Amino acid sequence: MKPSSLIGALIAWLFVAAAAPVAAATITVHDIAGRDVTLEAPVKRILLGEGRQLVALALLHPHPASLLVAWSADMRRQDERLYDLYRAKFPLLDRVPFISRGSPDTFSVEQALAAAPDVAILSGGYGPSRRSDDVVHKLEAAGIPVVFIDFVEDPLTNTVPSMRILGRLLGEEARAEQFIAFYQSHMDRITTRLAAAKPAPPNVLMHAHAGHMECCNSPGRVTIGAFIDIAGGHNIAVDVLKQPAGRPSLDETMARGQLSLEYVMARDPDVYVGTGGLHLQALGGLVLGPGVDPATSREDLAKVVSKPGLDGLRAVRTGRVHGIWHLFNNVPFNFLAVEVMAKWFHPDLFKDVDPDESLRELNSRFLPVPLVGTFWISLDPKPAERGR
Structure with missing residues (x-):
């Protein structure tokens, strides 16, 4: 075979090999x-x-x-x-x-x-x-x-x-490892700093599906409640809601997660975190998620904590009232919820952590459908409480 023919055959083979599934x-x-x-x-x-x-x-x-x-x-x-x-x-x-x-x-x-x-x-x-x-x-x-x-x-x-x-x-093992490294670096930043500083954990009420039902549905240490401990808080629900033996289903977990308003008032938590989503739009609850305007979410959150019993909590009096997208519980980038809550629980320790920047990096590096909307929100402290 002539050299030119050999080269042509080799090139043809390479094209076939590249195109083969x-x-x-x-x-x-x-x-x-x-x-x-x-x-x-x-x-x-x-x-x-x-x-x-x-x-x-x-x-x-x-x-x-x-x-x-x-x-x-x-x-x-x-x-x-x-x-x-x-x-x-x-x-x-x-x-x-x-x-x-x-x-x-x-x-x-x-x-x-x-x-x-x-x-x-x-x-x-x-x-x-x-x-x-x-x-x-x-x-x-x-x-x-x-x-x-x-x-x-x-x-x-x-x-x-x-x-x-x-x-x-x-x-897609290589792509998975890239995401895992990204995920782990964000989680490690929080856990390493908390382990070194050992700050006192604030008492936290997590109010699941806020505004939908009477106070207060709370997830304990499973589902979205799992992020409270690792972010440096103490979930007041875990003191009374004991996880069933084995691994509960989502329905079982949420059915066992009801806190009485009297209990919540007696514990008087330092921080209030309501969870919400678009599924609450027609139910009068806290709306968060893709395409949601921050002003809408902030208004919803203010309505939720203006209800009798909640309105007198220490968290409300001192302006430590926040809302977070409930669907962080269903997606692999739940590290964003941990970052956000860590800043809420320990603002001085994590003042350099920017969840908004983390979200931008997630969007640019990994998500083909960028998350754009309101996924966490806070109420401004009342004027008399600013600076406390």
Whole structure:
């Protein structure tokens, strides 16, 4: 063969090799339920048991909608604005069928099987959980591997391994490790400084879904309440709400989280933190989230703490009243909630920490659909209380 012909053949081979799809390899992942799951990766057809985990996929894959063959409607039902933003960015989402309205009891195994996914990624936040033995058995009996991740029940323990699992499933290990390093650096900044300074933790009332029901629903040390301790506060709910044996589901946790107004008034917390979201817009509660104006959230927050009983709390009298997006409980970038609360609890210790800048970096480096709106808010201290 002439040298020119040999070079041409080599170039042609390189083009073919570059264009060829990446061959699937058999891998074994250890999921957050403690199960070893063997499957072929990278996966191309995904069933999402919790729709909001689309955000986690989007952190790692440039076209997450192209991977979905079925998902839950919880994002559409509880955060329609975020859902619309992802639909606008990824129009393919309109072609992906919903197989659940966003709860374990509405999950259709028949529709899941008809979608023929390569893997079912379940988390238990708003869909089948690790306690859904019947669903898991039926999927696995049909040859569909089931992998559990979690950003809800135990976010401090499970966020990093969940992202690492997704990286392996998608063949995006390097991207996953980049995000994990970013995430861990922000968490370490808070925990290292608190460990060195050892400041006294303020007593904190976390009022979940603020303004929706009578005072006060509070999550204890699970779900979004898990971020209080690591941010240097003491959650007054943990003194009376004991976590059930084992790992409770989201519904079980929230059902056991009611504090009486009398208890809250007696504890007279130093800091009030209400959680809110777009799901409270029609319910008269604290509205936070994508596209929300800060003035709207601040007005909502002021209304919540003006109610009898709350209005006389030390936190309200001294202006330490704050609101935070409840969906930080469902996403891998929950470090933002930790940064924000650390500044609220220990403003002098963390005066150089800028959660707004952290959010900008998250948007520019990792999120294909930037978070733009109001995700945390504070009331200004009353004039007589300024400077205290």
